[in-house]
Amino acid sequence: MLFLSATDVELCRIPMRDVIGLVELALAEHGHGRTEMPAKLGVHPRAGALLHAMPAWVAAAGAAGMKWVAAYPDNAARGWPAVTGIILLNDPETGLPEAILDGAWITAMRTAASTAVAARKLAPPDAETLAIIGPGVQGRSNVAALCEVLPNLKKVRAYAPKRETVERFAQDIECGTGLRVEPAASVVEALDGAQAAVAAAPWPPRAGQSAAPSGTFDALPFTCALDLDSTVPAQAVEAADRFFADDVATFESHRQRGVFREWPNPLELSKVVAGTLPGRQHAQERIVCANLGLGIYDVVVARHVLEIAARQGIGTLLA
Numbered sequence: 001m002l003f004l005s006a007t008d009v010e011l012c013r014i015p016m017r018d019v020i021g022l023v024e025l026a027l028a029e030h031g032h033g034r035t036e037m038p039a040k041l042g043v044h045p046r047a048g049a050l051l052h053a054m055p056a057w058v059a060a061a062g063a064a065g066m067k068w069v070a071a072y073p074d075n076a077a078r079g080w081p082a083v084t085g086i087i088l089l090n091d092p093e094t095g096l097p098e099a100i101l102d103g104a105w106i107t108a109m110r111t112a113a114s115t116a117v118a119a120r121k122l123a124p125p126d127a128e129t130l131a132i133i134g135p136g137v138q139g140r141s142n143v144a145a146l147c148e149v150l151p152n153l154k155k156v157r158a159y160a161p162k163r164e165t166v167e168r169f170a171q172d173i174e175c176g177t178g179l180r181v182e183p184a185a186s187v188v189e190a191l192d193g194a195q196a197a198v199a200a201a202p203w204p205p206r207a208g209q210s211a212a213p214s215g216t217f218d219a220l221p222f223t224c225a226l227d228l229d230s231t232v233p234a235q236a237v238e239a240a241d242r243f244f245a246d247d248v249a250t251f252e253s254h255r256q257r258g259v260f261r262e263w264p265n266p267l268e269l270s271k272v273v274a275g276t277l278p279g280r281q282h283a284q285e286r287i288v289c290a291n292l293g294l295g296i297y298d299v300v301v302a303r304h305v306l307e308i309a310a311r312q313g314i315g316t317l318l319a
Contacts, residue, residue: 002315004305006102012308014301016109016116016141017148022061022304023113024273026296027246029060031274037295039253048073056295057092063303065089067103067295073202082202083107087302099306099315103298106305110297112141114246115198115224118289120149121272121279122244123222127195131220132158133187133212133231134201135169142198142226143173150196156181159190187212187231196222199231212236218286225290228254234262237288244269244289251292266290 029035035058042052055066069085076082085103090096127150132139135158147153156179158166163183170181184190191197197220217223217236225232237243245251245266254260269289271277280287309315 001097001318002099002306002309003318004099004101004309004315006104008309008315009102009105009305011314012305012312014109014305014308016113016144018304019109019301020113020116020145020148022300023110023297024117025060026058026294026300027114027117027270027273028275029058030247030294030296031268031270031272031276034059035296037247039249040295046072054293054295054298056299058296058300059092061300061303062092063089063296063299064092065299065302067107067298069103069107087298089299089302089306099302099309100318101302101305106298106301107293108137108141109145110301111138111226111291111293112145113301114291114294114297115142115226116145116149117273118224118244118246118269118291119146119196119222121269122287122289123150123196123280124283125150125280126152127222128152129155129157129194129196131184131190131194131197132156132169133190133197133199134227135160135166136200138200138226139169139198140172140176142200142224143177143179146196146198147177147179153179155179157184157190157192157194158182159184159187188216191216191220194220196220197224199223199225199227201227201230217288221284221286222280223288225288226293228259228290228292229261229263232288234260237263240286240288242267242285242287244272244287246270246289246291247294250294251290254292260290263290 037056040052049072087101166183218239
């Protein structure tokens with residue numbers, strides 16, 4: 001069995017466009033009913049924290065396995081990552097464990113890739129201004145992913161409660177992509193003039209953090225919510241012309257735990273990717289998509305990482 005550390009995974013140097021293609025494959029297969037992915041099973045050792053098991057099987061990619069992910073928001077105050085995880089891959093023929101991979105890079109990239117897949121189908125293709133609410137790890141990776149599918153992007157408007165968070169983000173994005181970053185003093189200011197937005201604030205919400213004011217997102221052509229219901233108000237989702245989730249069953253499992261309580265029922269993004277539901281239908285359409293982070297993304301991307309690592313001799317053989 002091979003172990004791939006965080007450094008090993010990054011050494012495989014998979015470009016974002018390839019990750020987007022892998023996530024698109026996973027979603028298309030899911031939309032055609034050719035995947036297995038039960039709802040996330042979790043335990044909650046302390047208030048506001050969780051440990052989730054995310055098993056999945058995607059036959060088209062030969063990818064079977066599970067991510068074991070921890071979300072401990074209070075870790076940030078200790079200088080530790082708020083989200084950590086490992087991914088176990090099994091040989092689909094024998095069931096034997098093949099590899100354990102650190103999940104940090106894969107989680108960041110596949111989540112951003114899912115936004116890009118949604119945007120390619122649902123966002124205005126000529127979007128020039130992107131709003132990022134929560135410019136952390138996901139904010140950075142989402143900008144990189146959206147540059148691959150929205151070629152006219154020129155400007156990012158970013159909001160975080162701490163100005164220094166936005167300043168670090170701006171430096172990274174302007175150096176890495178050439179896009180201009182404008183710090184915003186509020187969610188409302190960040191969304192002003194944007195054609196697309198990504199909500200990536202912490203979840204569960206931190207002290208003093210709340211959903212944006214009613215009406216904030218209502219006129220936006222495309223919103224992707226990665227932070228469950230932390231930022232986007234239910235009223236904005238109700239006001240949208242259409243509302244999607246990348247997996248309706250996962251959405252419902254969250255709702256049973258008290259999340260998305262006032263949100264309407266979503267359509268399946270995977271059906272759009274599979275070609276059985278239409279994507280964006282007209283320029284004035286207002287669309288919200290909740291991308292919840294799926295195990296099918298993790299195992300498909302992890303399988304690709306493992307194949308590259310095996311070819312290049314990257315990793316540590318455990319047994």
